[in-house]
Amino acid sequence: MDGQMNRRGFLGSSAALAATALGFDLRPAAAMVRELKISRTTQTQSVCPYCAVGCSVVIHTLGDKAHNVKPAIVHIEGDPASPINRGTLCPKGASLKEFVLSDRRLTRPLHRAPGSSQWTPIEWDDALTRMARLIKDSRDRGFVAADSQGRTVNSLATVGMIGGCTDTNEVNYLLGKLRFGLGIVPYENQARL
Numbered sequence: 001m002d003g004q005m006n007r008r009g010f011l012g013s014s015a016a017l018a019a020t021a022l023g024f025d026l027r028p029a030a031a032m033v034r035e036l037k038i039s040r041t042t043q044t045q046s047v048c049p050y051c052a053v054g055c056s057v058v059i060h061t062l063g064d065k066a067h068n069v070k071p072a073i074v075h076i077e078g079d080p081a082s083p084i085n086r087g088t089l090c091p092k093g094a095s096l097k098e099f100v101l102s103d104r105r106l107t108r109p110l111h112r113a114p115g116s117s118q119w120t121p122i123e124w125d126d127a128l129t130r131m132a133r134l135i136k137d138s139r140d141r142g143f144v145a146a147d148s149q150g151r152t153v154n155s156l157a158t159v160g161m162i163g164g165c166t167d168t169n170e171v172n173y174l175l176g177k178l179r180f181g182l183g184i185v186p187y188e189n190q191a192r193l
């Protein structure tokens with residue numbers, strides 16, 4: 001964009017001009033604040049979970065190397081090394097820290113018993129065992145090996161699968177194996193992979 005000024009550049013230049021006009025240059029101070037904010041953090045690369053663009057993010061965590069200190073996420077930003085977003089994030093991605101730290105975020109499986117209006121926390125092992133049991137039972141009931149003309153279809157149309165936009169290639173590969181192994185026909189994915 002040689003010779004052109006985008007919105008971010010314009011705002012940055014305007015702020016710098018205003019500060020200079022007042023006799024201050026705030027840029028070193030702003031850089032120092034950012035440096036202090038992420039100094040001593042551990043950086044973990046991840047992917048924004050919101051949409052199929054799949055922007056890469058860097059999660060800055062403080063305290064996970066010290067004893068008796070609970071790790072805390074202090075900052076999440078776009079990954080400048082990513083060829084997808086090159087360090088940028090849209091407003092949804094820029095609010096990721098609030099999403100991760102929200103006290104309303106589900107962190108364990110919940111079960112609602114038939115007829116109940118209450119969700120009850122259950123252990124992961126119990127949830128996975130129950131899911132496996134229900135999938136097996138549903139497949140046994142709905143699997144069709146051949147159509148009305150005797151042609152092999154190995155089809156299961158009574159169970160559906162939904163994929164997420166930030167599932168990795170490896171996860172989608174395994175989901176595909178599981179899906180085709182079970183014979184599942186209904187399939188949807190936000191990313192349409």
Ligand code: SF4
Pocket residue numbers: 048049050051052053054055085088089090091092093094
């Ligand atoms: S930062 Fe925005 S555009 Fe990028 S994956 Fe997240 S929601 Fe999508």
